Amino acid sequence: MATHYLVKRFGQAVLTLVATVTLSFFLYHAMPGSPAESLKNVILSQAATGGTTVDIERLNQLVALYTNVQPDQPLYVQFYQYFSSIILEQDLGTSIYESKPVTTLIFERIPWSMFISVYAMVIGYSLSILIGAVMAFKEKSRFDSVSSSILIALNSIPYYIVGILLIYFLAIQNSWFPYGGRVSSSVTAGFNIPFMQSIVYHAALPVLSMSMLGLGGALTMRGNSVRILGEDYLRVAQLRGLRDSRIATQYVGRNAILPMYTQFMIGIAGIFSSAVIVEQIFSYPGVGLLMYSAIQTQDYPLLMGSLIMFTTVTVIAIFIADITYGFVDPRISAGGDNE
Amino acid sequence: MSNQEPDDKVDLEELFNSSGGHEPTPLKERLKRTADLTLVAPARVALTDWRAVVGTVILFGFFIAGTVGVMLVDRPTSGDAPILAQPFENPNYILGTDTFGQPIGAQLIHATPDMFKMIFAGAVVSVGLAALVGLLSGFMRGTAVDTVLMSVTDVVITIPGLPLVIVLMAIFAPENPYIVGVLLGLDNWPGLARTVRSQVLSIREESYVEASRIMGLSTGTILRRDLLGQLMPYITINSALASRRIIFESVGLYFLGILPFTTFNWGVLMNLAYKGGALTRPEMLHWLVFPMVTIFLMSFGLVLFSQGMDSVFNVRLRARHASTTKNDGGAGDA
Numbered sequence: 001m002a003t004h005y006l007v008k009r010f011g012q013a014v015l016t017l018v019a020t021v022t023l024s025f026f027l028y029h030a031m032p033g034s035p036a037e038s039l040k041n042v043i044l045s046q047a048a049t050g051g052t053t054v055d056i057e058r059l060n061q062l063v064a065l066y067t068n069v070q071p072d073q074p075l076y077v078q079f080y081q082y083f084s085s086i087i088l089e090q091d092l093g094t095s096i097y098e099s100k101p102v103t104t105l106i107f108e109r110i111p112w113s114m115f116i117s118v119y120a121m122v123i124g125y126s127l128s129i130l131i132g133a134v135m136a137f138k139e140k141s142r143f144d145s146v147s148s149s150i151l152i153a154l155n156s157i158p159y160y161i162v163g164i165l166l167i168y169f170l171a172i173q174n175s176w177f178p179y180g181g182r183v184s185s186s187v188t189a190g191f192n193i194p195f196m197q198s199i200v201y202h203a204a205l206p207v208l209s210m211s212m213l214g215l216g217g218a219l220t221m222r223g224n225s226v227r228i229l230g231e232d233y234l235r236v237a238q239l240r241g242l243r244d245s246r247i248a249t250q251y252v253g254r255n256a257i258l259p260m261y262t263q264f265m266i267g268i269a270g271i272f273s274s275a276v277i278v279e280q281i282f283s284y285p286g287v288g289l290l291m292y293s294a295i296q297t298q299d300y301p302l303l304m305g306s307l308i309m310f311t312t313v314t315v316i317a318i319f320i321a322d323i324t325y326g327f328v329d330p331r332i333s334a335g336g337d338n339e
Numbered sequence: 340m341s342n343q344e345p346d347d348k349v350d351l352e353e354l355f356n357s358s359g360g361h362e363p364t365p366l367k368e369r370l371k372r373t374a375d376l377t378l379v380a381p382a383r384v385a386l387t388d389w390r391a392v393v394g395t396v397i398l399f400g401f402f403i404a405g406t407v408g409v410m411l412v413d414r415p416t417s418g419d420a421p422i423l424a425q426p427f428e429n430p431n432y433i434l435g436t437d438t439f440g441q442p443i444g445a446q447l448i449h450a451t452p453d454m455f456k457m458i459f460a461g462a463v464v465s466v467g468l469a470a471l472v473g474l475l476s477g478f479m480r481g482t483a484v485d486t487v488l489m490s491v492t493d494v495v496i497t498i499p500g501l502p503l504v505i506v507l508m509a510i511f512a513p514e515n516p517y518i519v520g521v522l523l524g525l526d527n528w529p530g531l532a533r534t535v536r537s538q539v540l541s542i543r544e545e546s547y548v549e550a551s552r553i554m555g556l557s558t559g560t561i562l563r564r565d566l567l568g569q570l571m572p573y574i575t576i577n578s579a580l581a582s583r584r585i586i587f588e589s590v591g592l593y594f595l596g597i598l599p600f601t602t603f604n605w606g607v608l609m610n611l612a613y614k615g616g617a618l619t620r621p622e623m624l625h626w627l628v629f630p631m632v633t634i635f636l637m638s639f640g641l642v643l644f645s646q647g648m649d650s651v652f653n654v655r656l657r658a659r660h661a662s663t664t665k666n667d668g669g670a671g672d673a
Contacts, residue, residue, distance in 0.1 A: 012490070012493055012494075013498075014495075015490060015494060016493070016494045016497045016498065019494045019498070020346075020498055023498075024502075024506075025504065025508075027510055030510065052647050068374065087422070102438070152639075152643070153639065154417030155636055155638075155642055156638040156641075157635055157638075157640035157643050158586075158587040158590065158591060158634065158638075160591055161631050161634065163629070163634070164613070164618070164631070167618060168618050172618050257433060262533070265496070266496055266529075268499070269496065269497060269498070269499045269500065270499075272499050273499040273500050273502060274501065275499070276501050276502060276505060276595075277591050277594075277595060280595055290507065291596065292503060295505065295509045295597055302505055303509060304506070306502060307503060307506050307638055310499045310502045311497070311498050311502075312536055314497055314498070314499050315497055318497055333564050
């Protein structure tokens, strides 16, 4: 049964990737004007500024080179070529502006985006579980009401405004943190302490502002825990004389966190998404900033490549979460479908 | 035995013909009861919950600003006022002005109607799609329709929303606020669709829905009578939360400069101020701060409203506040 569950989740992951690649192919065609017409215009205007002329055949070749879509072929052939070059050759096309393969550009940046996103996720979720649990144990206390109000207020502030406020108070007014970039230019890159310190130092504010997205979970955690604290089996556990720590983790914690798993999985996509805005505010050179500059320069291959890459990373992260979910919740791998 | 049968029949007829002896409830009374149960009682519950009151007041304030305010305050143009006037100094432009001499307060007000249009379009699309998909697949559990709908839902959940929306915006560059709202709503529905589906699955097992099915009521009638009422709380609360998300995303996209700057928008104000270096120039700070406060206020209003609705939809609370129900609290004096 467990393998059946994994196969199903894997199929889902593959389906998502196929859907995204298909979507990006059709978006090339949905661009205002005929297929890849706008791309031709971009190439033409570049050629004009460079003082060269381009004939139609050369233009089609260029479009094919950049996007893997050959505009003079029938639609299904185009789709097949586009699809196979992405899946089989891992070729996302060539950036028009930088004249480098899109995959090269993205793979340079992706560790940095992963770095801040994963830490934001871990910090945000652990904090929200911790705060929610404490609020539930101290239900109706002053701590409970004060932190509820603070959480509701924080829920109403977009994470990018939190980012701006952090820059203003911690980087500009007090200069405790740098307000942009990913590493100080004065340290030498490599496996040494100052370099790593500098990376952490630069990532602190982006991570903090992105982790705000996870904090909404605290109120859910509080609600779940309060409900479980009233259950009969908890009273039985207490009467059996189990240790408080065991009751808190095995009985309350586990049952309160499990229903939030789906919320967390949706949150993974949300946090990877938020990188686009946060990286722009902190001028943190990750994939999000790459995507932003692709829009400014109308670099469509790079834009589509970033979308496919963002989806791939999210799909992998969610697949990992799915596998672990099977371990944490035995009901799931047993094939139950009553969510 | 055979002698008793007619007696039984008479008894049964009398039993079921109970309305014959009563005066039928007059229309006026019935209308009054309906109004009491659907409007007055929820309003009374809402009044006891400070979150609902504050949330409604804030949202109503924005509504006034977006309708009456737009008529009262002139559309700002460059050079209306001195450049970078500080806030709270001149009553004509109480929130100060920007580097083009446009009053900031007037810009905030004139951005409100478009904001409402975006929220409306986005909330209708996301909540409508979610309710449709959730209801359908919940009711057709186990069929091919359910499988297909849930696969599509899972695919849309997984595709990161913001990069997808950014690609769509970059390609189509929409200027109409309704279209912006629809595009933002497109990646917003799957979470609610799953909630609706699981609600449908659990409500289906309830005995009264089972009873309706045994009585031979059509699926449509059951949906309308039994399910929609139960789902309304989720749908209302999630509309408020979807609206908040649409505000966040649209303002974020205007702030990044991805959406075309054709209208007034809080995000456009923030973008211009931020790009102008408002963080390091104290004389420009108000240009950045007031849009941020506005966004906070509106989403705070929506969050409070959604939480207040939680108690309004609580049936027991509502019954206690209704004056036409007999046995619970309210003395039938109305």
